[in-house]
Amino acid sequence: MFIDRAKITVKAGSGGNGMSSFRREKYVPKGGPSGGDGGRGGNVVLIGDANLNTLIDFRYKRQFKADNGANGQSSNMHGRSADDLLVKVPPGTIVKDEATGQVLGDITEPGQQIVVAKGGRGGRGNARFVNSVHRAPTFAELGEPGEERVLLLELKLLADVGLVGYPSVGKSSILAMVSAAKPEIAAYHFTTLSPVLGVVSIAQGQNFVLADIPGLIEGAHAGIGLGHDFLRHVERTKVLIHVIDVSGMEGRDPIDDYHKINNELKLYNEKLSKRPQIIAANKMDLPEAQENYKRVADYMAGLGHEIYPISAATGDGLPALMQRAAQLLAEYVEEPEEIEEAKVYEAKPEDEFSIRRDDDGAYIVEGEGIEKLVAMTRFGDDEGVRRFQAIWRRLGIEEELRVRGIQEGDTVRIRDMEFEFRP
Structure with missing residues (x-):
């Protein structure tokens, strides 16, 4: 059966969690933090395969998930990074992001690869947070979540x-x-x-x-x-x-x-x-x-x-x-491609954020940096929470919320986490 369009969901692997541990050896009573970093999650990669000429395989399997990185270990041992997940598609496949309509790539040659979902970086172990002031940090980061997106695949035959x-x-x-x-x-x-x-x-x-x-x-x-x-x-x-x-x-x-x-x-x-x-x-x-x-x-x-x-x-x-x-x-001479007006993409700093009100009255805080911080913070660890609060204030989020009229007890929502505002 010839299938030339398909919709699939891809999920890259999340990074492994950082480890919080301390060196404990005989005659070394104060060995200090020794928690290792987590490994990077696997990417999801589409690769052209000359043996395929249809998208029929995606009629039966529509979800692809790469492995997560391994967690960090004690003795400063880092977790293993996960292998990339290779998904084979026929040459001639155009890949689009369903949410934005953006063309992510056009696979025209066997062996050509496109990374369609990036794996999350591994969380840092507590050994990475040692400084001259804080000699024995107890907190470690969680792994960064991997990207997840819905893709539209469209096959255009490569015929002469x-x-x-x-x-x-x-x-x-x-x-x-x-x-x-x-x-x-x-x-x-x-x-x-x-x-x-x-x-x-x-x-x-x-x-x-x-x-x-x-x-x-x-x-x-x-x-x-x-x-x-x-x-x-x-x-x-x-x-x-x-x-x-x-x-x-x-x-x-x-x-x-x-x-x-x-x-x-x-x-x-x-x-x-x-x-x-x-x-x-x-x-x-x-x-x-x-x-x-x-x-x-x-x-x-x-x-x-x-x-x-x-x-x-x-x-x-x-x-x-x-x-x-x-x-x-x-x-035959290939027609020159029409040069479209150049699009300028400006890199947004990670400390940029925006605040809006939800229908239920909650304050929604959005921004790459703050969302990543929430995903990688262990909220069950007091020291981790204090670090989160310090970064929250440094970014100016609390000050901006006050300007927008937030009151004690109001709900603040970041990603899938909810907080009750306490001055």
Whole structure:
């Protein structure tokens, strides 16, 4: 089964907790803090795999979680960092963050990797907090939580040449004749409901990937029929073979078909209308095609198009068509990418925060630094709480809350923690 879209949830590993311990050895009565740091959590990494050509595996498994880092140990022993979790996807996969719509990456090559969720850093052990004033700290940090996000995966086939045209014009028959692919072929519309790839061999060491793009119809650019599902797979092709039924046996005019399909390609993506395009006049084994061919050929010549009379049923004309497609492919020059207006991203300092009121009246404090501090503080440890309060005041959060009118007993919420405000 061909699946070209999927939604998955990825969760990177959290960092291991730091250790709070003291050196205890014979003849060393005051050995001092010796708690080690926790290890880093594993990243979630998507990697291109040439053996995959569909996203069907994500239909059965949709959640991926990397391992957490190991906790720190006594005697200044650090915890082991977790291995990254590698998730295999087919080349041609575009990765988006569902929450923001941001494109995180485009995997186009086997072995290409994208980190989609970063593992949390390990918490520091109490040995890391020793200074000239505080010689015996008892607190240690918890590990930083790993990133979690929902991803949208979209596969766009990596084909060199695409077969486009109305349903039942013979695209699948052409692919079956020129490659080892075995698409479903029948005498009814929309026999092919998903793109099919085949490798066309021209000569020793000379071949290309040919895609049978399921039949397009008028309105496909707006999603009519399965328009968007089909059109996305045309985007990466370099050369198009536009197949028309020159016999007109379906009651349609092949010239009219040509214009409708090209209009759909242009409306979907302007670049598609500029791709090299060869016209394949199919079904030349039928008497009606012989009668129509000169009129259609003269019209296409007037538009500057090459036209090849072929018969997918007998194979006549297909070798010359494939040779020409290979030649155009060799001459193809990638269009320069349009340079978008540069986006400037400013790094926000970790001590930045914002405060807002929730519907229940609680004060919500948000900010990377304070949220990370809450996640990594052991609130069951008195010394850890005192450290939290000192940083809280240093960041100016308490002062800002007073400006906003907070009263004793009001609720302050940071991440999933709630505090009762006491001056």
